[in-house]
Amino acid sequence: EYVLDVATDRFLMVNDAFARMTGHSSETLCSPGFTSLSIIAPEQHEEVLKRRQSLGAETYEVKTLSPAKEVRNLEVSVRRLEFYNRVVTLGTARDITDRKRAEERLRESEEQFRRLSEATTEGIALHEGSLILYVNKTLASLYGYTPAELIGRDLLELVAPETREVVTKRIQVKDEQPYEGVGLRKGGATFPYEVRSKAMPYQGRTVRVAAIRD
Numbered sequence: 169e170y171v172l173d174v175a176t177d178r179f180l181m182v183n184d185a186f187a188r189m190t191g192h193s194s195e196t197l198c199s200p201g202f203t204s205l206s207i208i209a210p211e212q213h214e215e216v217l218k219r220r221q222s223l224g225a226e227t228y229e230v231k232t233l234s235p236a237k238e239v240r241n242l243e244v245s246v247r248r249l250e251f252y253n254r255v256v257t258l259g260t261a262r263d264i265t266d267r268k269r270a271e272e273r274l275r276e277s278e279e280q281f282r283r284l285s286e287a288t289t290e291g292i293a294l295h296e297g298s299l300i301l302y303v304n305k306t307l308a309s310l311y312g313y314t315p316a317e318l319i320g321r322d323l324l325e326l327v328a329p330e331t332r333e334v335v336t337k338r339i340q341v342k343d344e345q346p347y348e349g350v351g352l353r354k355g356g357a358t359f360p361y362e363v364r365s366k367a368m369p370y371q372g373r374t375v376r377v378a379a380i381r382d
Contacts, residue, residue, distance in 0.1 A: 172257040174220055177203040189242060189263050191234025207232045241268040278370065291380040294370060298323040298339055307380060312354035328352045
C-alpha cells in the first residue's frame with residue numbers, strides 16, 4: 169500500500185510489501201526528488217498521468233522497473249481524497265507478474281498449436297462440451313464450411329443423426345480412445361470418419377482437441 173501526493177507525484181508513505189514489489193527501499197521511495205514515475209516503465213508514463221487526472225476509484229495494471237531494470241507487473245487499485253489540504257491517492261498494489269507470464273506462455277502455446285494444426289493433414293477442432301472453439305482449414309474443408317462458419321456452433325451439427333448418441337456419450341465421459349462415426353457435411357452428404365480426442369489447456373480452462381480423419 170502507498171499514499172501518493174498527486175500534485176508533486178511523491179510518495180508520502182509506502183509499506184514494506186509495496187517496497188519489495190518495486191525493488192526499492194521505503195526510504196528511497198519516500199525520499200525528496202523521487203517520484204512515482206521513476207518506478208514506472210517509460211511507455212506507460214503518459215497513461216498513468218492521464219489516469220491521475222480522473223476522480224473516483226479505479227483499478228488498472230502498470231509495469232514497474234526495479235533498480236536492476238527488472239520488469240514487474242502490478243495491479244493497482246486507487247482512490248483519491250483530500251488529506252491536510254492536498255489531494256492524495258491511496259493505492260493498494262498486487263504483484264501479478266507470475267500470472268502475466270503464465271498468460272504469455274499460454275498465448276505462445278496456443279499460437280504454436282494453431283501453426284501446427286494448420287500444417288497437419290488431419291482435421292483439428294477444439295471444443296468445450298459440444299461447443300466448437302476453433303477448427304483448422306482442413307477440418308472446415310472436410311465438412312464443406314469455412315472456419316468462421318463453424319466456430320461457435322454445436323459440434324453435434326457435424327454428426328449424422330444415427331451416430332449423435334454415441335458421440336454425445338464420448339464427449340460426456342471424455343473418452344480418449346479412437347472411435348469411428350459418421351460426419352454430416354454442409355448440404356447433407358455424409359462420410360465415415362475416425363476421431364481421436366485429448367484434453368488440453370486453452371485460455372485458462374481445459375478443453376478437448378479432436379483430430380478427425382475421413
